[in-house]
Amino acid sequence: MKRRRFIDFLLGGGIAGTIITFLYPVLKYIWPPKQSEVIVKSVVAGKINELAPNTYKIFKFGSSPGILINTKEGELKAFTAVCTHLSCTVTYDGDTETIFCPCHNGRFDLKGNVISGPPPRPLEAYNVEIVGEKILVSKRT
């Protein structure tokens, strides 16, 4: 290697090294720090008699929302409220007795299966248990 090329390489490498040394902490800085996530397996979604038949409520299941439905027949059902299409929070449509996502008109039946619209997958269903006065919702294993 000629002396000039060696000097060019050394200078170029030095500049590249300086840029990387500057960029590395900047990139690390703007990357969001890890947040401790509590893994929730079950939550108290409400109290019995809180929901009239054919109504629903949204509850907190860890960091995401869940939907608890008291059907017309008085059966309690729970699902994740995060639509499988593009993550909007679903609602319950009492008239058609279906779960509905207002963002892109996705519709699910009361088993969580897709009836119409763009959602690619069913809603994840949760177990519902009544413990004393409380409605306990847990992930299915």
Next chain:
Amino acid sequence: MKTFWEKIWLYFDYRFKISDLAQLTKKKKVPEHKYSFWYYFGGICLFLFIIQVITGILLLLYYTPSADSAFESIQYIMSQVKFGWLIRSVHSWSANLLIGAIFIHMFSTFFLRAYRPPRELTWVTGFFLLLIFLAFGFTGYLLPWNKLAFFATRVGTDIVGIVPIIGEKLKTFLLGGKVISNATLPRFFWIHVAVLPFITVLILGVHLLLVQTLGMSTPIGLSDREVKEIPFFPNFVLKDFLAWILILGLIGILCVFFPWEIGEKADPFASAPPGIKPEWYFTFMFTTLKIIPSKILFIEGEKLALFGFFIGGLFWLLIPFLDKKAQKEEKSKLFFIIGLLILIYIIVMTLVTYFFPKL
């Protein structure tokens, strides 16, 4: 004996060589023909951007970028701060008009084939400016932290997450975590008021430099008799100003009769409100995602739609290099039809969003 103002002029002219610049602008000519009307949209975009900067700086005085108080700070601006409603409405309305003006500017540039050599890079920088201003719109939409904005952001960032390989990483970076949380709003604010303006200044600088260096294009097929030249200063500049004043009047009317709404405060644990849709300039994509079947053959519909938008965007970016006829100063019927179909698609899908919301 020199007057006071002449002395001032000479003082600055000696240091900044203003008369040289003035001489240059006197020499500069702009073509004028039957399509000249469309040229003014570039200047209108610049004017609306200046309004964005001024009103944005003013809003910073009272806006608080945190999930706990952002909505309340907007309420405060709208109800307590004198003329706060006006400043915010001007910011929001001019942002929407700006995106509209960019679309008009882009399609008029397309149909007049102003992208042909040597102006390919003017088109490319313009395309990136469109993306940047869409990003401005997307990040700014969340800042009031209201229900509509919350779910629009959730859908928008989920779309980012679908992008192969980098999607999930990019989504985490944008949201400041896996889901929209208290960390998201400051991030969007940072992108909206610092990152995007910085990039805009760089790209807009190149765009304007190219426009000034290369001059304005003359449409293909116009004879010399159909094109005359007018001085840039004062003729063209005054016409530009007239357009700016008309736009300012329009903004004033819109703000007084339709002040920008606040909406309801976002609740991450509430159902999405009925009739939810993004800002109008995203609705053609929104409706496509709504009506596309969940599966086409073995591919998920939403992924296919996004892939289609990506390919469409890439094609649009590369138009100056693909339209070989325009490079030879000839009009290409094929590119005209493609452009027309894209325009019709955007308009029809946008109208469908508003007139057939239950589709």
